[in-house]
Amino acid sequence: MTDQEACRLLAEMTRELYDNRLVTAKGGNLSVRCTSRENACWITPSGNFKGGLSPDDMVLVDLDGNKLDGPYKPSVEAGYHAGLMRMRPEVSAVVHTHAPFATVFGMSDMEMKPITTEAILIMNYPNIPFHLGGTADLHSFVLKHVGGGTAKGAYLRNHGLITTGKSLREAVDYTYMVEHTCRILVIAKMAGIEPSLIPQETVERIGQYVAMI
Amino acid sequence: MTDQEACRLLAEMTRELYDNRLVTAKGGNLSVRCTSRENACWITPSGNFKGGLSPDDMVLVDLDGNKLDGPYKPSVEAGYHAGLMRMRPEVSAVVHTHAPFATVFGMSDMEMKPITTEAILIMNYPNIPFHLGGTADLHSFVLKHVGGGTAKGAYLRNHGLITTGKSLREAVDYTYMVEHTCRILVIAKMAGIEPSLIPQETVERIGQYVAMI
Amino acid sequence: MTDQEACRLLAEMTRELYDNRLVTAKGGNLSVRCTSRENACWITPSGNFKGGLSPDDMVLVDLDGNKLDGPYKPSVEAGYHAGLMRMRPEVSAVVHTHAPFATVFGMSDMEMKPITTEAILIMNYPNIPFHLGGTADLHSFVLKHVGGGTAKGAYLRNHGLITTGKSLREAVDYTYMVEHTCRILVIAKMAGIEPSLIPQETVERIGQYVAMI
Amino acid sequence: MTDQEACRLLAEMTRELYDNRLVTAKGGNLSVRCTSRENACWITPSGNFKGGLSPDDMVLVDLDGNKLDGPYKPSVEAGYHAGLMRMRPEVSAVVHTHAPFATVFGMSDMEMKPITTEAILIMNYPNIPFHLGGTADLHSFVLKHVGGGTAKGAYLRNHGLITTGKSLREAVDYTYMVEHTCRILVIAKMAGIEPSLIPQETVERIGQYVAMI
Numbered sequence: 001m002t003d004q005e006a007c008r009l010l011a012e013m014t015r016e017l018y019d020n021r022l023v024t025a026k027g028g029n030l031s032v033r034c035t036s037r038e039n040a041c042w043i044t045p046s047g048n049f050k051g052g053l054s055p056d057d058m059v060l061v062d063l064d065g066n067k068l069d070g071p072y073k074p075s076v077e078a079g080y081h082a083g084l085m086r087m088r089p090e091v092s093a094v095v096h097t098h099a100p101f102a103t104v105f106g107m108s109d110m111e112m113k114p115i116t117t118e119a120i121l122i123m124n125y126p127n128i129p130f131h132l133g134g135t136a137d138l139h140s141f142v143l144k145h146v147g148g149g150t151a152k153g154a155y156l157r158n159h160g161l162i163t164t165g166k167s168l169r170e171a172v173d174y175t176y177m178v179e180h181t182c183r184i185l186v187i188a189k190m191a192g193i194e195p196s197l198i199p200q201e202t203v204e205r206i207g208q209y210v211a212m213i
Numbered sequence: 214m215t216d217q218e219a220c221r222l223l224a225e226m227t228r229e230l231y232d233n234r235l236v237t238a239k240g241g242n243l244s245v246r247c248t249s250r251e252n253a254c255w256i257t258p259s260g261n262f263k264g265g266l267s268p269d270d271m272v273l274v275d276l277d278g279n280k281l282d283g284p285y286k287p288s289v290e291a292g293y294h295a296g297l298m299r300m301r302p303e304v305s306a307v308v309h310t311h312a313p314f315a316t317v318f319g320m321s322d323m324e325m326k327p328i329t330t331e332a333i334l335i336m337n338y339p340n341i342p343f344h345l346g347g348t349a350d351l352h353s354f355v356l357k358h359v360g361g362g363t364a365k366g367a368y369l370r371n372h373g374l375i376t377t378g379k380s381l382r383e384a385v386d387y388t389y390m391v392e393h394t395c396r397i398l399v400i401a402k403m404a405g406i407e408p409s410l411i412p413q414e415t416v417e418r419i420g421q422y423v424a425m426i
Numbered sequence: 427m428t429d430q431e432a433c434r435l436l437a438e439m440t441r442e443l444y445d446n447r448l449v450t451a452k453g454g455n456l457s458v459r460c461t462s463r464e465n466a467c468w469i470t471p472s473g474n475f476k477g478g479l480s481p482d483d484m485v486l487v488d489l490d491g492n493k494l495d496g497p498y499k500p501s502v503e504a505g506y507h508a509g510l511m512r513m514r515p516e517v518s519a520v521v522h523t524h525a526p527f528a529t530v531f532g533m534s535d536m537e538m539k540p541i542t543t544e545a546i547l548i549m550n551y552p553n554i555p556f557h558l559g560g561t562a563d564l565h566s567f568v569l570k571h572v573g574g575g576t577a578k579g580a581y582l583r584n585h586g587l588i589t590t591g592k593s594l595r596e597a598v599d600y601t602y603m604v605e606h607t608c609r610i611l612v613i614a615k616m617a618g619i620e621p622s623l624i625p626q627e628t629v630e631r632i633g634q635y636v637a638m639i
Numbered sequence: 640m641t642d643q644e645a646c647r648l649l650a651e652m653t654r655e656l657y658d659n660r661l662v663t664a665k666g667g668n669l670s671v672r673c674t675s676r677e678n679a680c681w682i683t684p685s686g687n688f689k690g691g692l693s694p695d696d697m698v699l700v701d702l703d704g705n706k707l708d709g710p711y712k713p714s715v716e717a718g719y720h721a722g723l724m725r726m727r728p729e730v731s732a733v734v735h736t737h738a739p740f741a742t743v744f745g746m747s748d749m750e751m752k753p754i755t756t757e758a759i760l761i762m763n764y765p766n767i768p769f770h771l772g773g774t775a776d777l778h779s780f781v782l783k784h785v786g787g788g789t790a791k792g793a794y795l796r797n798h799g800l801i802t803t804g805k806s807l808r809e810a811v812d813y814t815y816m817v818e819h820t821c822r823i824l825v826i827a828k829m830a831g832i833e834p835s836l837i838p839q840e841t842v843e844r845i846g847q848y849v850a851m852i
Contacts, residue, residue, distance in 0.1 A: 024819060025812035027757065049808060098755070100819060104826050107754055107834040115320055116311075116371050117346060118240065130837055132845075133756060158755050158837050169262060173238035180237060180313060187317050189830040190616065191402040195320040198343055198371050206345075328533055329524075329584050330559060331453065382475060386451035393450060393526060400530050403829065404615040408533040411556055411584050419558075541746055542737070542797050543772060544666065595688060599664035606663060606739060613743050617828040621746040624769055624797050632771075 006032050006042050006168075007055035013095075013172050014044055018051040022097040022175060025049055027160070029075035032168045033085055033092040039063045041085050045072035065139075076134030080142040084164060087147035093168040095175050098160040101182040106155030110185065114198040119181045120206045122174070127155040153178065219245050219255050219381075220268035226308075226385050227257055231264040235310040235388060238262055240373070242288035245381045246298055246305040252276045254298050258285035278352075289347030293355040297377060300360035304377045306384040311373040314395040319368030323398065327411040332394045333419045335387070340368040366391065432458050432468050432594075433481035439521075439598050440470055444477040448523040448601060451475055453586070455501035458594045459511055459518040465489045467511050471498030502560030506568040510590060513573035519594040521601050524586040527608040532581030536611065540624040545607045546632045548600070553581040579604065645671050645681050645807075646694035652734075652811050653683055657690040661736040661814060664688055666799070668714035671807045672724055672731040678702045680724050684711030704778075715773030719781040723803060726786035732807040734814050737799040740821040745794030749824065753837040758820045759845045761813070766794040792817065 001009075014030050017023040028050055031043035042058045044050070059070030063086035065078035075081065081094040105112075112123045126145040131138035142162065146154050153163035153174060161178060165171030188195045214222075227243050230236040241263055244256040255271045257263070272283030276299035278291040288294065294307045318325075325336045339358040344351035355375065359367050366376035366387060374391060378384030401408045427435075440456050443449040454476055457469035468484045470476070485496030489512035491504040501507065507520045531538075538549045552571040557564035568588065572580050579589035579600060587604060591597030614621045640648075653669055656662040667689055670682035681697045683689070698709030702725035704717040714720065720733045744751075751762045765784040770777035781801065785793050792802035792813060800817060804810030827834045 021815075021819065024757070024816060025808075049812070098757075098819070100823050100826070103755065104823055104830070104832065104834075107823075107827070108830075108832040110832070114371075116316065116373075118237070118311075130835075130841075132841055158753075158835060160755075169238075173262070176234075177237060180234065180311070184313050184317055184320075186826065186830050187313070187399065187403075188320070189832075190826075191317070191321075191399050193317065193321040193323070193402075195317075196343075196370060202343075202345055327584075329529065329586075331450070331524075382451075386475070389447075390450060393447065393524070397526050397530055400526070400612065400616075401533070404530070404534075404612050406530065406534040406536070406615075408530075409556075409583060415556075415558055540797075542742065542799075544663070544737075595664075599688070602660075603663060606660065606737070610739050610743055610746075613739070613825065613829075614746070617743070617747075617825050619743065619747040619749070619828075621743075622769075622796060628769075628771055 001035050003034065003036050003042070004055065006034065007058040009168050010042055010044060010058050011053045011055045013168055014050055014053050017095075017097055017172065017175070022099040022179060023050050024098050025051065027098040029077050029081065029096050030168065030171075031075075031078075031081040031085075031094045034060060039086070040068060041082055043074050043078050043081055045070070046075050048072060077139075079136070079139035080147075080162075083139060083143045084147050087143060088164070090166060091164045093165045093171040095163050095165075095168075095171040096156075096160060097175055099175060099179040099182075101186050102155060102161040102178050103159070104186055105182040106157050106159070106161070110189070112181070113185065113195065114203045115185060115188075115195045116181065117198070117206060118177050119185075120198065120203055121210055122153065122178055122181065123207075124149075124151045125153050125155055125178070126151060127157055130156075130158045133159065214248050216247065216249050216255070217268065219247065220271040222381050223255055223257060223271050224266045224268045226381055227263055227266050230308075230310055230385065230388070235312040235392060236263050237311050238264060240311040242290050242294065242309050243381065243384075244288075244291075244294040244298075244307045247273060252299070253281060254295055256287050256291050256294055258283070259288050261285060290352075292349070292352035293360075293375075296352065296356045297360050300356060301377070303379060306378045306381040308376050308378075308381075308384040308388050309369075309373060310388055312388060312392040312395075314399050315368060315374040315391050316372070317399055318395040319370050319372070319374070323402070325394070326398065326408065327416045328398060328401075328408045329394065330411070330419060331390050333411065333416055335366065335391055335394065336420075337362075337364045338366050338368060338391070339364060340370055343369075343371045346372065427461050429460065429462050429468070430481065432460065433484040435594050436468055436470060436484050437479045437481045439594055440476055440479050443521075443523055443598065443601070448525040448605060449476050450524050451477060453524040455503050455507065455522050456594065456597075457501075457504075457507040457511075457520045460486060465512070466494060467508055469500050469504050469507055471496070472501050474498060503565075505562070505565035506573075506588075509565060509569045510573050513569060514590070516592060517590045519591045519597040521589050521591075521594075521597040522582075522586060523601055525601060525605040525608075527612050528581060528587040528604050529585070530612055531608040532583050532585070532587070536615070538607070539611065539621065540629045541611060541614075541621045542607065543624070543632060544603050545611075546624065546629055548579065548604055548607065549633075550575075550577045551579050551581055551604070552577060553583055556582075556584045559585065640674050642673065642675050642681070643694065645673065646697040648807050649681055649683060649697050650692045650694045652807055653689055653692050656734075656736055656811065656814070661738040661818060662689050663737050664690065666737040668716050668720065668735050669807065669810075670714075670717075670720040670724075670733045673699060678725070679707060680721055682713050682717050682720055684709070685714050687711060716778075718775070718778035719786075719801075722778060722782045723786050726782060727803070729805060730803045732804045732810040734802050734804075734807075734810040735795075735799060736814055738814060738818040738821075740825050741794060741800040741817050742798070743825055744821040745796050745798070745800070749828070751820070752824065752834065753842045754824060754827075754834045755820065756837070756845060757816050759837065759842055760849055761792065761817055761820065762846075763788075763790045764792050764794055764817070765790060766796055769795075769797045772798065
C-alpha cells in the first residue's frame, strides 16, 4: 500500500464512520501502519472536523507518536495508536470511535456473553478505567491492557471504543461488529430478555481458534 | 436470467443488506439458482468482505454444495443453500443474514404472534438450535426443519436468520419483513405493550392462503 | 400538475418511503388527485415491488376506485384512497404505510398526548379496528372514520398508518411527523418517562387553529 | 464568507439535518451571521418544506429579527436567532431542531450527567419551559436563559433543541453531539443501567477549560 493509498483509505473510512454516527464531529481517530517507511504510521489530525477529512490532512508519526510529517498536529491519541503498532507487530491499524452502544456498554457493568460467534471473538476486550482523552495516563492504560495482551480491542469507560486489525478495513469491521453485538445485548436487556448462550464447549473451541489467528 | 445477471444481482443485494447492517463484514451469505445449468446455484464466496463484492467473485456450486466454478471457495453455508434448492423446487434463492432484531428474537423464547398480516406469513418459521456455522450439524438441522417442511425461513439460535424466495428479490424482501416484524414485537416488549392480535379466524384464513402460494 | 409530474412524484415518494423503511416491499400505497381529468386519481399498482416503481407503473382510477387506465391492477386499497378524495374535496393525496412506531402505537392502547405542537396536530386520528387489507370492510371503516370526519389520518390497528394532505408532499410529511411523534412517545414509555405536556389552554388554541386550516 | 456561501451552507446543513430526521418537514430553523453587513444574519424561511431549501430561499434579518431582504418571510423564530447574535458576539450561528432524543430528554426530568467528555460540554444547557413556537414569550425566555448566560444551547420543553456555534458547522456539530449524548443517556435508562460517571475533579477541570473557549 502506497502512502497515497493509506491516506485515501483513512479519509474514506473516517467519513464512513462519521456518516454512520460512530465517529462524531471531533470525536474519533484512525491510524494505519506506513509501509514506505519503517516504524511509522499515518493518523488522522487533531481537532479537524471528522466529516470532511481529505487524504492530504493526514499526519505521519513515528511509533512513539512523534510527528514526522503532515500539515496538522496528529490526533491527541497518537500515543496509543503508535504504541499499539510498536508493541504488537500483527497490528497494522487502530480505530477509536464513540460508537453509542459500545459506549453504553462501557459505562455499565455488563459483561460480553457468548450470544453469537462474533461475540466470542470480542469477549476478552478489557473495559479500561476512565482517563481524560489525550493524557499519558490513558495511553499507558491502553498500552498495558491492549498492547501487552491478546485482546484486539478495548472499551474506554465513559469514552468509547478501540479496535485494531491486520488492515484498516479489518479494524473498521471490528468496530461495526462490536457495536452490532453490544446493540443486540443492550436491546435484549431493554426488553427483559435473558439471551440463550452458545455452549461453553463451543466457546472454548472458538476461543482456541481465535488465539491462533 | 443469465449467469451474468444472477451474479450482478447477488453482488447488489449483498451490498444493500450490508449497507443496511443486516449482513456484516464477514457474516451473511446469499445464493440464487443457476438457470443456464441444471442442479446448480450461484453463491457468495467464503471469507471475503461483504461490503464490496463484485459479480466476478461469485461461486457456482452443485446442489450438494460442491464447487463447480469461480475464483474463491464458496460460502461455508453452501451445504444448506444448495440443499434447500435441491429439496424444494419452488425455492430459487436463499438469504442468510445477521439481522439484529431477528437475532435478538432468535435468542429469546418469544413467539411470533399475529400482530400484522406480514407476521402471519412468517409465523411457522422454526427456531433452529445452535450449531456452529459451516458445520454438517447446522446444515442437516436446516435441511430437516426448512428443507423438509413448509416454512419459508428459519431463525438460527444465537446466529441469525434464513429466508428463501422464488426469486432473490423475494428472499431479500422476506429478510426485511422478518426484521421489520421482529423489531415491532421487540419494541412492544421493551415498552411493556401487550400488542393486540389479529382474530384467530382471520389468521387461519390467511394461513390457508399462504399454504397455497 | 401534469399527469406525468403526478406519476413521477408518486414513484419518487414511494421510493423515499421505502428507503426509510416506512413502506415495505409489498406493503404501502400512495395516491394523488388527477388534475387533467375530473373525479380521478393516480395510485400505485397492486403487488409490484415498492422499492423500484417507475412513473409508468401508476394506475388511474375514478373516485369509486375503478380502474380507468394504466398497465397494472390498482392497489387493493384504491377503494379508500379514491373514497377519501371523493368525500373530502380538500384532500388531494393519501399515503398508507407500515411505519413501525405508528404500527406499534396502533396495536397498543396508548393515546396521543400533547407532547409537542406536532402531536396536537394529530391528536384526533382514530385507531381503526382491524379488517383485512383490501376488503370492503376496511374501506368502509376508513371512509366512515376519516372520510366523514375532520381527522387528517388514522392508525389502522395491526396494520399501519394512513395520512392525507392537500398535496402528496404534505401527506408524506404527515407520515414522517406521525412516525416521529409516535417514536418519541414510545421511547418515553420504554424509558419509564412520564412526559410533560403542553398546557390544556394552548392545546385548545392550537386545536382551533388546526380546525380552520 | 460571502453571502452566497452563507446561503449555500444554510441550505446544505438544513438538508443534512432533514435527511437525518433532526429537522422535520416544517420544524427547525438555522441562521448564520452575515459578514458583508453589520448587525444582520441569514435565516431559513418560515413555512417552506425543509427538505428542499435552496440558497435563494434564505432571508436576511437585522439583529432584532426584522426582515431586510429575501423572497419569503423569515422563520418565526428569527427573534431569538437574531437576539442571540446581538447579545453574544461570539455566537455566529444558531440551530433549532426537533432532534428526537433531545426532545424526549427535554420533556423529562432527567439531568445531563458527566457520562462522557462531550456530556460535560453541554451540562449547563437550561431546559426552557414551554411557550408556543414563534411567540414573544418563547423568544424572551430563550434570550434570558441563553442570551444572558454562558450555556451554548438549551432544551425547549415539549419542543426541541437549540445549539449555537462560532460557525454554522460548529452549531450543527453541537446538535449532533447533544442528540448522541441524550440518546446514550436514554438508552441507559431504558436498559436499567446506572451509568458510571467521570470523577468530579475531572468534570471541574474540563468545565474550567470550556469556560475559557
